[in-house]
Amino acid sequence: MSVAIQSEAIDVAAEYAQLVGGRPGAAVATFTGYVRDHSDQHAVTELELEHYPEMAHKVLESLGQSAAERFGLSNWRIVHRFGRLAVSETIVWVGAVADHRGEAISACELMMDTLKTDAPFWKREQGPAGEQWVASRDTDMARRARWRSGEAQ
Amino acid sequence: MASGSVSITIKLFSTLREALGESKFELAISDISKASAQVDVAAIKVLLSQRGAAWKEAMNQPNLVHALNHKVVFTDAVVSEGDELAFFPPMTGG
Numbered sequence: 001m002s003v004a005i006q007s008e009a010i011d012v013a014a015e016y017a018q019l020v021g022g023r024p025g026a027a028v029a030t031f032t033g034y035v036r037d038h039s040d041q042h043a044v045t046e047l048e049l050e051h052y053p054e055m056a057h058k059v060l061e062s063l064g065q066s067a068a069e070r071f072g073l074s075n076w077r078i079v080h081r082f083g084r085l086a087v088s089e090t091i092v093w094v095g096a097v098a099d100h101r102g103e104a105i106s107a108c109e110l111m112m113d114t115l116k117t118d119a120p121f122w123k124r125e126q127g128p129a130g131e132q133w134v135a136s137r138d139t140d141m142a143r144r145a146r147w148r149s150g151e152a153q
Numbered sequence: 154m155a156s157g158s159v160s161i162t163i164k165l166f167s168t169l170r171e172a173l174g175e176s177k178f179e180l181a182i183s184d185i186s187k188a189s190a191q192v193d194v195a196a197i198k199v200l201l202s203q204r205g206a207a208w209k210e211a212m213n214q215p216n217l218v219h220a221l222n223h224k225v226v227f228t229d230a231v232v233s234e235g236d237e238l239a240f241f242p243p244m245t246g247g
Binding site: 033049050051052054055056058059080091092112115116117118119120121122123124133134135136 | 164166167168170216220223224225239241242243244245246247
C-alpha cells in the first residue's frame with residue numbers, strides 16, 4: 001500500500017514480487033504503461049516528464065487509498081517515473097491485490113483513470129518535429145468522469 | 154493578519170513555468186488585503202495578471218488549474234499566510 005515516484009526505470013518483476021509477497025490475495029491485476037514511439041500526429045523519440053513532487057505524492061497516495069476502500073484491496077502499489085524517458089521505457093506501473101478478479105482489475109483501471117487527470121505530471125514529447133507539451137485529452141477526462149458518476153463499477 | 158499583509162509561495166509548472174520564466178517565488182499581498190477582506194485565488198490571479206501581458210494571458214487561460222497546498226481548488230478558495238499556491242495546465246501523466 002504505497003507510492004513511489006522515481007527517475008529510475010521501474011523493475012516490474014521486483015514490484016510484482018513485492019506486491020504479491022507482502023499481502024497474498026486470490027486475485028492480482030497490474031498495469032504497465034510504456035513510452036510510445038508516436039503521438040496522434042508525429043513520431044516521438046523521447047519523453048520528458050515534469051512533476052510537482054509534494055502534490056504528486058499526496059494525490060497518488062489518496063487515489064490508492066480510495067481504490068483500496070472501494071474495492072477492498074489487501075494491497076496496492078503505484079510507481080510513476082519523472083525526468084527523461086526513452087521510447088519503450090516504463091512510465092507507470094500500478095498493481096492491486098483483491099479477493100476476486102473483478103475488484104483487482106477495476107482497481108487498476110480506477111487508479112490509472114484517476115492518475116491521468118488528477119496527478120500533477122506533464123509530458124513533453126521530443127521528436128523529429130521538435131519538442132511539444134502533450135495536451136490533455138477529452139477521452140481521459142471522460143474516463144475519469146465515469147468513476148465520479150458511478151457508471152464504472 | 155493584523156498588519157493586513159499575507160505572504161504566500163507561488164509555484165508554476167509546465168507551460169506556465171516556461172511562458173513566465175519562473176518556477177517558484179514568494180508573493181507578499183499587502184495592497185489588496187484589507188483588515189476584514191479575505192484574499193482568494195481569484196484575487197491572486199488578478200494581482201499576477203498585472204505583471205504584464207504574458208502573465209495576463211497565463212492567468213486567463215480557460216483550462217488553468219490552481220492547487221492550494223497541494224489540492225486542486227476553485228478560484229473562491231481563501232488564501233492564508235504561508236500557503237503554497239500552484240498554477241499549471243491540465244495534467245497529462247500516466
